[in-house]
Amino acid sequence: MPDRPLNATAASLLGFLHDGPMTGWDLVTVAQQRIGAFWSLTQSQVYRELTAMAAAGLVRAGERGRRDRQPYEITEAGRAAFAEWARKPPADETIRFPLLLTVLFGRHLPPDRLAGFLAAHRAAHAARLAGYQAAAAGLPEEADAVDPYSVATLRFGLAYEQAVLDWFDALPDPLRPGTEGADQA
Numbered sequence: 193m194p195d196r197p198l199n200a201t202a203a204s205l206l207g208f209l210h211d212g213p214m215t216g217w218d219l220v221t222v223a224q225q226r227i228g229a230f231w232s233l234t235q236s237q238v239y240r241e242l243t244a245m246a247a248a249g250l251v252r253a254g255e256r257g258r259r260d261r262q263p264y265e266i267t268e269a270g271r272a273a274f275a276e277w278a279r280k281p282p283a284d285e286t287i288r289f290p291l292l293l294t295v296l297f298g299r300h301l302p303p304d305r306l307a308g309f310l311a312a313h314r315a316a317h318a319a320r321l322a323g324y325q326a327a328a329a330g331l332p333e334e335a336d337a338v339d340p341y342s343v344a345t346l347r348f349g350l351a352y353e354q355a356v357l358d359w360f361d362a363l364p365d366p367l368r369p370g371t372e373g374a375d376q377a
Contacts, residue, residue: 209266321353
């Protein structure tokens with residue numbers, strides 16, 4: 193067992209390694225694809241965690257291959273540490289939505305500037321929702337039975353992005369460009 197409890201980033205890497213050996217580069221790519229929409233992970237974090245987990249005996253480094261890439265595989269100790277982490281209740285989520293800070297202090301910005309930020313973020317959320325909708329449309333009917341965990345995560349993404357878009361659409365007039373009150377800074 194590791195000297196310190198697993199953090200969520202290390203646990204996610206161990207979770208991905210249950211599927212088979214992967215290089216740090218592979219893990220970065222898989223993490224961006226599978227959890228990037230709701231969990232931030234940098235390349236430096238991945239390599240730092242792999243080094244720490246190798247030192248703790250949770251992963252084993254394989255032979256270096258092409259382009260000096262080194263695969264890592266999960267050990268029995270890593271499986272046990274992951275299982276222990278997974279059995280614990282998840283920590284409470286913390287909303288870190290930088291746009292909300294800007295909106296909170298929006299009275300200190302020119303109204304059109306704030307409206308531009310809001311429009312750009314709304315467009316990004318609409319694009320994310322469209323991506324989730326496309327992924328959902330491509331699921332086979334039996335997807336719930338085959339991989340209910342990924343489907344549940346996708347459904348959260350759909351609901352979250354729709355809720356955020358609903359929030360944008362319900363913003364009060366002073367936060368919209370060209371409306372009465374928006375010109376009062």
